[in-house]
Amino acid sequence: MNDSEARQESLHDVLGGYRGAVDASVGPLAYVAGYLVxxxxIAWGAIAAGVATIGVGLWRWRRGGxxxxxxxxxxxxxxxxxxxxxxxxxSDFFLARLASNVVSALAWSVSIVARWPLLGVVVGTALGQKTRWRRDPWxxxxxxxxxxxxxxxxxxxIAVFTPLWLADATTALGLTQAALTWPLVAACLALSWVVLRKALPEAHPGIRHPVTAESLAETPDPDRVR
Incomplete structure (x- = not known):
């Protein structure tokens, strides 16, 4: 991949899209279907979710997952x-998912404040950069x-799931879980990529090429770049 192509790629390309988020929607929908049928x-719902999740997982595995x-x-x-x-x-089938969203929100917030943003950790790991991206101020x-x-x-x-869980609205939880999984992840990938690219100066070589300390002397202060 040349520098021009690297600059044009998106987080969707680097992180492999939102296939995992799509797969994560199967379990909740299958649970609701089994629960209602x-x-x-709850037992029927759990069996349906288990069969569907394992089925999709094995299908992905046979295709190289x-x-x-x-x-x-x-x-x-x-x-x-x-x-x-x-x-x-x-509705407690979705309690662990609700809790995981609370923990994730807190973890991502703390990582930002601590100057170890998790998006950088994930992308840096995917690109094999280790921690070099942290030495690039942009x-x-x-x-x-x-x-x-x-x-x-x-x-x-959290804002959507909490009142539904409190109301024991199992069917609604399953449907909103699916609606707020891959569509929300897709939107997140697109919007966070826009924000990330806007934070980089025009001359920046892109996320695959962190500007490290050795080259900082020849580049302007990031706070002065608009």
């Missing part, structure tokens, strides 16, 4: 089903700003 049976994704998907469904079966509330600033977009997506889910 079984006469609001990782087996660990299948195991993690099954584990997630198992934990969610265990909670719901223990409490007897159908990239660090860009990842900090763009990471707030991801905090926002978790906040949206």
């Amino acid at each position: 079984g006469g609001k049976s 990782k087996l660990t994704a299948v195991l993690l998907g099954a584990l997630g469904v198992g934990v969610a089903a265990t909670i719901a079966l223990y409490t007897g509330r159908g 990239l660090l600033r860009g990842y900090q700003r763009a990471s707030w977009i991801w905090v926002g997506q978790y906040a949206v889910r």
Whole structure:
């Protein structure tokens, strides 16, 4: 890939799109389907979610995906089903997902304040940069700003899921879980990429080429770049 192509690629290209988010929608929808078909049976819903999640995972695996994704998907469904079966509330199948969004929002916020924005950690790892991106003041600033977009997506889910969970609205939770998974991730990837690119000066070589300390002497102060 030449420099021009690298500058044109997006977070969607680097992170592999939102296939995982699409797959994550299968379990909740299958749970709701099984729950309703079984006469609001948590057990039927859990079985349907488990079969659907493992089925999609194995299909991805046969197409070159990782087996660990299948195991993690099954584990997630198992934990969610265990909670719901223990409490007897159908909506508690989604309690772990609600909690994970709360934890994620807090973790991303703390990472930004600590100047270790998680978007930079994820992208830097995907590109094999380790921590070199942190030595680039423009990239660090860009990842900090763009990471707030991801905090926002978790906040949206929390705001929507919480009242539905409190109302024990199982069907609505399943539908909104799907609606706020891959579409929201797709929007997040696109918007955070725009924010990240706007934080970089025109002459910046792109996210694949951090401007490290050795070249800072020949570049303007990032706070003066508009």
